[in-house]
Amino acid sequence: xSINVIAVHKTYGTTLALSNVDLIVKPGEFxxxxxxxxxxxxxxxxxxxxxxxxxxGYIHLDGKDITHDKANQRPINTVFQSYALFPHLxxxxxxxxxxxxxxxxxxxxxxxxxxxxxxxxxxxxxxxRTHQLSxxxxxxxxxxxxxxxxxxxxxxxxxxxxxxxNLRVALQIELRALHRRLGxxxxxxxxxQDEALTVSDRVxxxxxxxxxxxxxxxxxxxxxxxxFVASFLGHANFIDAKRGSSGMAETAYGPLRPQEPLSEExxxxxxxxxxxxxxxxxxxxxxxxxxxxxxxxRGDHQEIWLDPQGLRFTTSGCTPLKIGDHxxxxxxxxxxxxxxx
Amino acid sequence: MPEPTPTPLPASCxxxxxxxxxGLSTPRKLRRIGSLLGAPAFMxxxxxxxxxxxxxxxxxxxxxxxxGGIEWTFTLDNFRRLVGxxxxxxxxxxxxxxxxSVTIAAATTVICMILAYPLAFFIACRPASSRMLWxxxxxxxxxxxxxxxxxxxxxxxxxxxxxxxxAAMVGLAEPGAALYPSTTATMLxxxxxxxxxxxxxxxxxxxxINWNLLxxxxxxxxxxxxxxxxxxxxxxxxxxxxxxxxxxxxAMGTFLISxxxxxxxxxxxxxxxxxxxxxxxxxxxxAAALAFVLILLTLIIIALFSRxxxxxxxxx
Numbered sequence: 001x002s003i004n005v006i007a008v009h010k011t012y013g014t015t016l017a018l019s020n021v022d023l024i025v026k027p028g029e030f031x032x033x034x035x036x037x038x039x040x041x042x043x044x045x046x047x048x049x050x051x052x053x054x055x056x057g058y059i060h061l062d063g064k065d066i067t068h069d070k071a072n073q074r075p076i077n078t079v080f081q082s083y084a085l086f087p088h089l090x091x092x093x094x095x096x097x098x099x100x101x102x103x104x105x106x107x108x109x110x111x112x113x114x115x116x117x118x119x120x121x122x123x124x125x126x127x128x129r130t131h132q133l134s135x136x137x138x139x140x141x142x143x144x145x146x147x148x149x150x151x152x153x154x155x156x157x158x159x160x161x162x163x164x165x166n167l168r169v170a171l172q173i174e175l176r177a178l179h180r181r182l183g184x185x186x187x188x189x190x191x192x193q194d195e196a197l198t199v200s201d202r203v204x205x206x207x208x209x210x211x212x213x214x215x216x217x218x219x220x221x222x223x224x225x226x227x228f229v230a231s232f233l234g235h236a237n238f239i240d241a242k243r244g245s246s247g248m249a250e251t252a253y254g255p256l257r258p259q260e261p262l263s264e265e266x267x268x269x270x271x272x273x274x275x276x277x278x279x280x281x282x283x284x285x286x287x288x289x290x291x292x293x294x295x296x297x298r299g300d301h302q303e304i305w306l307d308p309q310g311l312r313f314t315t316s317g318c319t320p321l322k323i324g325d326h327x328x329x330x331x332x333x334x335x336x337x338x339x340x341x
Numbered sequence: 342m343p344e345p346t347p348t349p350l351p352a353s354c355x356x357x358x359x360x361x362x363x364g365l366s367t368p369r370k371l372r373r374i375g376s377l378l379g380a381p382a383f384m385x386x387x388x389x390x391x392x393x394x395x396x397x398x399x400x401x402x403x404x405x406x407x408x409g410g411i412e413w414t415f416t417l418d419n420f421r422r423l424v425g426x427x428x429x430x431x432x433x434x435x436x437x438x439x440x441x442s443v444t445i446a447a448a449t450t451v452i453c454m455i456l457a458y459p460l461a462f463f464i465a466c467r468p469a470s471s472r473m474l475w476x477x478x479x480x481x482x483x484x485x486x487x488x489x490x491x492x493x494x495x496x497x498x499x500x501x502x503x504x505x506x507x508a509a510m511v512g513l514a515e516p517g518a519a520l521y522p523s524t525t526a527t528m529l530x531x532x533x534x535x536x537x538x539x540x541x542x543x544x545x546x547x548x549x550i551n552w553n554l555l556x557x558x559x560x561x562x563x564x565x566x567x568x569x570x571x572x573x574x575x576x577x578x579x580x581x582x583x584x585x586x587x588x589x590x591x592a593m594g595t596f597l598i599s600x601x602x603x604x605x606x607x608x609x610x611x612x613x614x615x616x617x618x619x620x621x622x623x624x625x626x627x628a629a630a631l632a633f634v635l636i637l638l639t640l641i642i643i644a645l646f647s648r649x650x651x652x653x654x655x656x657x
Binding site: 049050051070071072076077078080082084085086087088097098101102145146149 | 559
């Protein structure tokens with residue numbers, strides 16, 4: 001089902017939470033709202049869920065205005081960050097909760113719970129209490145409790161934030177598989193860029209109550225349009241630049257040829273650590289030399305900081321670099337993006 | 342025959358060492374320290390609760406002396422009298438008193454619960470600065486003696502008080518007459534006295550409520566009532582249980598409030614015990630039997646209630 005967020009504005013007292021946000025979510029899409037804490041991503045999710053009222057603007061679900069529908073009237077379910085499982089109910093009753101609220105006949109509830117339970121692989125645990133489960137299991141219960149209602153839109157509010165790193169990755173992959181299997185529209189909120197890139201079809205990067213950039217994971221990672229997006233998704237080197245002659249940019253490293261000529265007097269050049277070339281090929285024209293300030297062993301690669309400008313890059317070259325080594329690296333023109341914001 | 346292999350020590354084995362506050366200790370040692378630290382309290386309870394309780398039970402089977410004291414002759418007369426058999430045949434008076442005591446105590450508890458529940462939410466939802474003030478307002482009455490507080494009701498319900506005049510105006514009372522002694526006056530006094538005992542535990546549980554559950558309930562199609570029933574109420578069960586115990590037990594035993602506000606004809610089991618324990622005019626062995634029955638009755642009601650709420654109790 002499609003969700004249309006139209007000019008949604010929300011303030012808490014004097015704090016701006018959302019500033020005229022527009023967003024279209026296509027049916028069956030898995031999108032991620034990504035941003036630092038306080039960027040408004042959770043507020044947007046809660047407004048879609050009906051747990052929060054926007055000051056102005058509209059929410060349309062499949063073209064129908066649901067802005068003033070209460071949470072219990074919307075065919076939308078949420079997996080809460082804290083899971084919010086009912087401690088006085090066992091797993092089975094937690095999962096059946098939504099169906100019971102809607103007075104679905106008990107004869108129908110039984111098989112549907114069983115189905116939801118096996119979907120999240122919790123078979124044999126349905127008689128347990130919530131506190132007898134691990135964090136990962138509780139998360140699955142929360143997922144099953146939402147999915148059993150066959151929501152038109154499933155909202156996930158930082159569902160992995162309480163889990164340890166390994167489990168998180170496993171569940172991200174599982175969540176993606178689940179989305180492929182069930183279809184349906186999923187909206188996930190996270191501040192974890194890895195998670196956003198892993199699970200979603202489309203990433204919506206938010207900051208200070210606005211949508212800064214949206215696109216497929218590779219679009220937002222490869223072609224950030226602002227310094228904020230480039231630094232929030234992965235690591236990036238930023239190089240202050242002035243417009244030079246014949247498409248060149250004047251920088252502290254000397255003249256460099258960026259992806260495109262600078263259209264303004266001042267700009268920032270951006271290149272990701274893994275795009276810096278070392279050893280440097282003969283054809284590379286943007287050559288930078290420096291001394292290794294710091295070299296960190298990362299198992300499958302080495303992470304290097306280069307003096308004097310602190311250029312950061314990774315190398316998987318077979319000869320490990322040592323602090324003090326004097327080297328030359330390449331900044332390929334194709335990867336040297338120009339940012340104005 | 343091969344010797345049986347020794348089974349490994351279970352974790353709860355008395356001498357399995359375990360780390361305790363940085364020092365190495367064993368469960369046995371811990372138990373010893375525990376009993377040592379608990380000893381004063383146990384001694385206190387033994388000396389001032391269990392011993393007098395047994396004495397009370399013994400007196401209940403003794404005879405009243407002609408001067409109104411205790412004569413150590415074994416008899417079951419006190420219990421016969423208690424269930425209504427007096428020198429003039431059977432009378433329902435005692436049964437009525439006990440029934441009235443239970444009814445009044447239960448009504449007080451229920452009304453306190455109805456009043457306290459929203460009040461606890463009101464206080465818990467105040468900003469931290471004024472919350473303390475509300476709690477102080479709630480406990481201020483305790484700074485005054487119960488007798489003084491109860492006498493204050495006499496003035497409030499007296500013939501000239503605004504409350505009485507208002508009651509007379511709307512036809513609830515005769516003009517010029519006081520509103521006491523009456524059941525209503527007694528209930529007013531009791532509710533006033535016991536309300537804080539109900540509010541306090543509920544307040545402390547409301548303060549800890551997980552509000553996320555309310556949102557989850559709403560997200561899962563609950564109505565307002567359903568949200569209350571499934572997301573709020575279960576989180577306060579244990580507090581309600583504590584509140585009921587703290588209110589019902591003193592309400593069952595009260596005699597002061599009913600004495601002052603209920604008048605001579607309005608007798609609760611507490612009043613009966615008090616009159617009968619008066620040396621000289623009373624009958625202490627009979628009073629002891631009554632007191633024993635009161636304790637037993639309260640225990641039975643609390644046990645029934647906790648069985649009712651017990652299943653829910655463990656969940657919170």
